[in-house]
Structures are given as structure tokens and as C-alpha cells.
Amino acid sequence: MRFPPPSYQQPYPPSYGPGFPPPAPSSGGPARVGFAVTAGLLLAAAVAVTGLLFFGMIFASDSCGTSAGTVRFCDDSGVWMLVAMFGPTVTLAAAVVTVVLGVVWARRPWTSLALGVLVYATGPALALFTVFG
Template identity: 65%
Template sequence: MSIPPPPYPPFPAPRPVPHRPLGAVFAVAAVLLLAVAVAVNGLLSFGMLFAGDSCGTSAGTARFCDDSGLWMLVAMLGPWVALGVAVVTVVLGAVQVRRPWSALAVGALVYAAGPTLALFTVFG
């Protein structure tokens, strides 16, 4: 005498993995924003090479044209440091917290602080 098999499987069937089309859209958006940020930083760095030329005239700001050169360094490297911090923010927010779109928005705000600081330093 044999025992009939149960009418249901003993373990639930694995669920199919859902597609993540928003993951691809997020990656494309993040890469495009990174490319724009690198282009903006390149233009700012090129402009900062010549920003010190006005220090001998009345057009230079007192903060930017001080003798230490610290503010020139802040204006030149500030956007690049802000870009690095923004990239780390987006990556950690997307991987650890699993909130990629809000991490991208926070990263954009963090990055915007760098060029803003550089332009405020030069134009005062």
C-alpha cells in the first residue's frame, strides 16, 4: 500500500525576480549628471586659472586676493571635492539605504555646494 503524494508541493515555489527597469533609468540619469558635473568642473577650473589676474586691480575681491592663496585653492579644488563627496553620497545612498532617487537628489545638492562656494569666493 502506497501513500498518495500531497496535493501541494512541500515547499513554496520560488517567486520570479522582478525586472528593475528603474535601475537602468537611475544609472543613466546618474551617469548623465556625473558627465555634466565633470564638464562644469572643467570649465570652472579653466576659469579659476585666470581668476587671479584681477587681483592687482580694483576688480579683485579681498577674500580671493589675500596673500596666503588659500581661497584660490578653495575655489580651484572645492568643486572637485564636492563632486567626490556627492558621488560617495549617491553610491552609499543607493546601495546601503536602497533609496537611489533620494540619494541622487541629495548628491546633486551636495555637489551644488562646491561650485557655489567657488563662485562666491571669486565674485564675493
């Protein structure tokens, strides 16, 4: 006596029990792209502002021999000159580190981006306050 072939017509019988779960949908696809574009544009603007401030601070000490120079910027130690020149660059690096750590560790990209903008804004503000008093 012969039995008919199984009706499923597959090379192997179906598996028993629950199968593998379907792959999870990618979380935040458009939001990640929006964050990356926003962060890239803000970084490009910050690099441009930092470069312009650095270039301007090279010539900011020209007024120190006249009465137009501020007392803080034109002191003999040169510390405030260095703060005004390198402050925006240091705060730009600190802002990048803040955003990267916020995205990787805290998983809060938009909050860390806002905090990074605030961290960066202190550098140009300090530089301009130093020069113009």
C-alpha cells in the same frame, strides 16, 4: 501478475510536498535603468562643470593686481584661491560617495541622487561666491 506502467511517463516519480517557489521577478528593472541613465547624465554634466570651473579658476587670479579683484579671493594666503579651484572637485567626489552609499546601504537611490546633487552644488556655489564676492 503484471501491473501496468505508471501513467505519468517520467523517468522518476513526482516529488511530494511543496516544490521550489518560482523565481521572484526582478524588482525595478526599468527604474534601475532610468536611475543609471539619470545618474550618468548628471555625473557627466558635473564633470564638465567642474572642469570648466577649474580651468576658469586658473585665470581668475589675473585680476588680483587691479581693482577688479575681490578682497577675499586676492588675499595673500592663497587659501581662498585653493578653495575656489579645488572646491568643486572635492564636492564632486563627496557627491559620488553620497550617492553610492545611499544606493548600497540605504537602498534609496533617488533620494541619495537628490542629496548628491545638493552636495555637489555647494562646490561651484562656493567657488563662484569666492571669486565674485
